[in-house]
Amino acid sequence: MNGWTRRGFMAGLGLLALAPRMAAAQQAAPAGFDAEALVAGADLGGAVGWAVIDPASGQLMAERQADGPMAPASTLKAVTALYALDRLGEGHRFATRVIRAGNTLILAGGGDPVLDTDALDALAAATVADEQAAGRAAPTALAVWGGALPRIGRLDPAQDEHLPYNPSISGMILNFNRVHLDWRRGDKGYQLSLQARGRKLSPRAYTASVAAVDRALPLFTYEAGKLESWTIARRSLGKSGSRWLPVRRPELYAGDVFQTLCRARGLALPNPEVIEILPEGVEIARHESPELRRIVRDMMEYSTNLTAEVIGLAASRAGDTAVSAASMADWLRGQGIAGDFAFHDHSGLSPRNRVTARVLAQLVAGPGAARGLRGLMKTIPLRDAQGKRKQSDIAVEAKTGTLNFVSNLAGYAQRPGGRELAFAILTGDEPRRAASEGQELPEGVTGWTKRSKTLQQALIEGWVGEFGAPAIATAAPELEGRP
Known part of the structure; x- marks a missing residue:
């Protein structure tokens, strides 16, 4: 027991x-x-x-x-x-893996709830090292699998869309499925950025966009198109500030950040695609969570x-x-x-x-x-x-x-x-x-x-x-x- x-x-x-x-x-x-x-x-x-x-x-x-x-x-x-x-x-650990299946590189989430950008960077480093050591040709596809857990759009649909404590869930999780919004007012208006903020690294999040709109309310609006598109009420911003926003497409978010981290180490990967079935392949890198x-x-x-x-x-x-x-x-x-x-x-x-x-x-x-x-x-x-x-x-x-x-x-x-x-x-x-x-x-x-x-x-x-x-x-x- x-x-x-x-x-x-x-x-x-x-x-x-x-x-x-x-x-x-x-x-x-x-x-x-x-x-x-x-x-x-x-x-x-x-x-x-x-x-x-x-x-x-x-x-x-x-x-x-x-x-x-x-x-x-x-x-x-x-x-x-x-x-x-x-x-x-008590000793259970969640594993995030990188798998080579032919010419496809697969980022396979194992439901790690605490995976962050810094840990993903370590996984990217191990992946690039293995690819270089093996002398393989660059992958022609980057896939992301989140099927270790069911995909859930929002923890509570009744809660506001923009609340960071009400994110989406899948087996692929990064930064608690949140993206960090930062804004500053300059001479030419507001500069806004969305980052996959970790403790040390904060690469840009390319799967989401944000724009300041001249209105008082609502504070935020959200639309899911090619990107996760947010707008924020300009009149509420003040001089500068920051907050977290939830991520609704966690597999693409994690794949995008992984692509950026690999590119920084010399491995160019295609844009990520979500897959529903995990094919057989060879595990080339792994990150394990802390104990449960x-x-x-x-x-x-x-x-x-x-x-x-x-x-x-x-x-x-x-x-x-x-x-x-x-x-x-x-x-x-x-x-x-x-x-x-x-x-x-x-x-x-x-x-x-x-x-x-x-x-x-x-x-x-x-x-x-x-x-x-x-x-x-x-x-x-x-x-x-x-x-x-x-x-x-x-x-x-x-x-x-x-x-x-x-x-x-x-x-x-x-x-x-x-x-x-x-x-x-x-x-x-x-x-x-x-x-x-x-x-x-x-x-x-x-x-x-x-x-x-x-x-x-x-x-x-x-x-x-x-x-x-x-x-x-x-x-x-x-x-x-x-x-």
Whole structure:
């Protein structure tokens, strides 16, 4: 079971199953803070639910509306992380290959979600070196294959076209399928450029174009023709700036950049073409991604939607996102976690996803604790009333989740030497979320989200103060010695 012991896993599930009964017998009402007063003071409207569990014993420490299904947003990535690690293995790597098939050179994507321009340059260098060493004639065709994963036009069609966190997916991925737009105003107007920006190299992206147009709105327009053609509202630009734009033709984008990188090393290649079937040939160069655990850790820190979708699709080997998300839900039930939940993607971007605070807390306390999920989560600093990071001995490692009028947090909290707490806090105003769907920053959402985060912190500090003393062993005797 990839590092789990069967005894520990089954005992953990048994303790989680006992949690409601243990809570009824052992839970004491918090005396040091008034959780309901905090909820009222946050003035969020909608629903506020939470569940707090002691992972060591399975004891339910606190709950409020814990079984109400709500939008998980990016806290769903905690489920995706554990699902992918379990199905693929922590050491799994994604390979991008270059194959020679007769006179055709093939760039074959293997679904690497973190391939960037610098890594592609290393692959180009290895390709050119092999071609030169073998003394072959220059290829007469450059093909790009992305069939290792299904091709998906947009993660969420309801989101705006220009949002960089809503890109397209295929088995060929470069720079998270984003292109970097940079603009500066000069004497003759605006100079705009689109680049395949890496950490060191930033070649021009020839498969996309951008133009500034004299208008106020819309901010961007997109049209797919021979090129991916963008326009941007000139009145919004200011003196200079930059941002990422999504790529909708990832195979051609990667092939174009690969062609540029090879040309810089002396190998001239034809323009890339997309192929649907990968022919047999000889592999002449390969790049492998970091191990999956590192990819997952970065995904949890930066909340990268594309990475979540890719590793989820790779884990399920499904032909589309809906089937893949349903497979992940079945996997979660197989971990002994029951409840009202439904998944429609792996990133949490879809507003149709639903989960309960109890389900998330059980995931964190059970399979998450067994798999070392805490070490993959981002440190969440506690802040004072002015928003500045404050001195506190409470360590919080958790996953955030944010949509318009949705703000969630799920993870672990602990004081040095004290009891570790696994928690999930879900807050959401569904009518306001639905009314603002597709808007990048609707009116009122900034203040609402700030109040939610303030509430989350106050709850965590209260729970650690009340329940965070060193735990007393409470393992159920009847579980001892079970296989």
